[in-house]
Amino acid sequence: MLVTSRSYAEYEAMFDLKVLPESVLDCCAGGAGFTAEAAARGVDAIAADPAYAKDHAELVDAVRRSLPATAGIVDEHRGSFVWHWYGSPERKDQHRIEAADRFLQDVAAAPERYVAAGLPELPFGDRRFELVLCSHLLFTWADKYDLDWHTAALRELIRVSNAEVRVFPLVQQGAGAPVPWMAELLGRLESLEGVTTEIRKVPYEFQAGANEMLVVTRT
Numbered sequence: 688m689l690v691t692s693r694s695y696a697e698y699e700a701m702f703d704l705k706v707l708p709e710s711v712l713d714c715c716a717g718g719a720g721f722t723a724e725a726a727a728r729g730v731d732a733i734a735a736d737p738a739y740a741k742d743h744a745e746l747v748d749a750v751r752r753s754l755p756a757t758a759g760i761v762d763e764h765r766g767s768f769v770w771h772w773y774g775s776p777e778r779k780d781q782h783r784i785e786a787a788d789r790f791l792q793d794v795a796a797a798p799e800r801y802v803a804a805g806l807p808e809l810p811f812g813d814r815r816f817e818l819v820l821c822s823h824l825l826f827t828w829a830d831k832y833d834l835d836w837h838t839a840a841l842r843e844l845i846r847v848s849n850a851e852v853r854v855f856p857l858v859q860q861g862a863g864a865p866v867p868w869m870a871e872l873l874g875r876l877e878s879l880e881g882v883t884t885e886i887r888k889v890p891y892e893f894q895a896g897a898n899e900m901l902v903v904t905r906t
């Protein structure tokens with residue numbers, strides 16, 4: 688799986704973030720620039736990803752190798768992507784290159800913010816983070832991870848959140864096929880005590896039609 692590097696601006700749009708709360712977890716953060724930028728704004732921001740178990744040189748290599756690889760996916764499924772948010776392929780590349788640089792600087796300067804961990808088990812206490820974000824793992828890889836895995840992963844993200852979990856996108860990678868068991872998954876989450884779910888529109892779109900996030904609220 689690619690260790691991609693979305694930018695803070697991409698996260699802001701994908702998750703329709705306005706004001707950040709006191710603490711945020713980005714899981715699966717990969718090479719994203721979100722945690723570095725959020726921490727610079729005074730937020731208690733932590734990134735989790737199994738890729739952080741790599742040594743520094745391997746991580747740099749994985750992040751750098753993933754930059755051109757994402758363009759390959761877009762080329763393969765050309766008709767399935769829209770460009771109104773980015774404006775052009777060059778501007779998308781610029782987001783990713785700058786985010787990768789920001790991530791690599793921060794992971795070297797503040798390694799304590801980057802925790803090697805993978806769903807469905809995270810090494811954080813119950814209700815540790817006000818907000819938990821998950822970009823391009825859940826649903827994206829629904830061909831690889833099934834309904835039961837997603838249920839376990841979301842239960843774990845809910846466990847470590849004190850208020851909200853947000854997940855984007857809600858479609859599969861590449862051509863953006865819908866997730867066949869989405870309704871069943873939402874039903875399972877709704878049956879948990881104190882948990883409500885909502886599908887909410889966001890101001891970001893790249894895979895055509897993928898302009899919604901899942902918001903899970905914990906009361």
Ligand SMILES: C[S@@+](CC[C@H](N)C(=O)[O-])C[C@H]1O[C@@H](n2cnc3c(N)ncnc32)[C@H](O)[C@@H]1O
Nearest residue numbers: 690691692693715716717719738805806822823
């Ligand atoms: C497509 S990247 C997304 C990275 C970042 N969130 C972004 O939007 O650019 C998917 C990431 O999920 C990570 N990953 C793979 N399996 C995981 C798991 N079980 N739990 C958490 N992260 C995982 C990969 O290492 C990779 O960095």
